[in-house]
Amino acid sequence: MSLAAISGRWTTLVLRDLMLGPLTFGQLRAGLPALSAKVLTERLVSLRHQGIVTRGARGYELTERGRLLRPLLAQLYRTGEALLAEP
C-alpha cells in the first residue's frame, strides 16, 4: 500500500523535493537532471492518481495525504545511513 506510493525509480527523490514546497515541472526536472520528461510525467500522473500530489497554480504540490509520507521518507534515509554505517 505505502510501498506503491514510493515505488518506481526516482519516486522518492521527486517526493523529497516536493516536501520542501510546490515545484513546477521544470523545477523538478532541474533538480533531477538524469530523469527524463517522460518518466517524470509518469511519476506525477501516478502520484496524482493516488491523491498524493496535486497540480495547482504554483505547480505540483503535496496533498494532505502526500504529507503522510514524510515520516516514511525520513525513515528511509535514516535506514540508508544505518546500513552504510554497519557494513
Add this chain to the structure above:
Amino acid sequence: MSLAAISGRWTTLVLRDLMLGPLTFGQLRAGLPALSAKVLTERLVSLRHQGIVTRGARGYELTERGRLLRPLLAQLYRTGEALLAEP
C-alpha cells in the same frame, strides 16, 4: 540504498516473516503461498548478498544488519494504515 533492500515484490513480506525468527525455505513458502520457489530463491540470494540474511542450521535468519530494517518496515506498515485512514 535502503530502498534496494526492500525493493521487489514480496521482499517486505519475506522480511516481515523473518523478523519473528529463523525460518526454513519451506516455512517461508508456506507463509506466502502465492510466492513461487523461483522468486523466493531470488529474493533470498539478493538479501544474502546484501548481508541482510544468512542461511544457518535453523534456516534463514536476519543478520545484525538485517535487523536495522525493522524500524523501516514498521514505518512502512504504519504509513500504509495512515493512507487507508485518510482517503
Add this chain to the structure above:
DNA sequence: CGGTATCCACGACGATACTG
C-alpha cells in the same frame, strides 16, 4: 523437502522526436 533451470510475458525505463 529444498531448491535450480528454462522459457515466456509484461511492464518499466531511456532516447528521441514532436506539439500546444
Add this chain to the structure above:
DNA sequence: CAGTATCGTCGTGGATACCG
C-alpha cells in the same frame, strides 16, 4: 516551457519441469 507520442531494450515475475 510543459508536456505527449513512439519505439526498442531490459529486468522482473510467473509457470513449469526437473534434480539431489
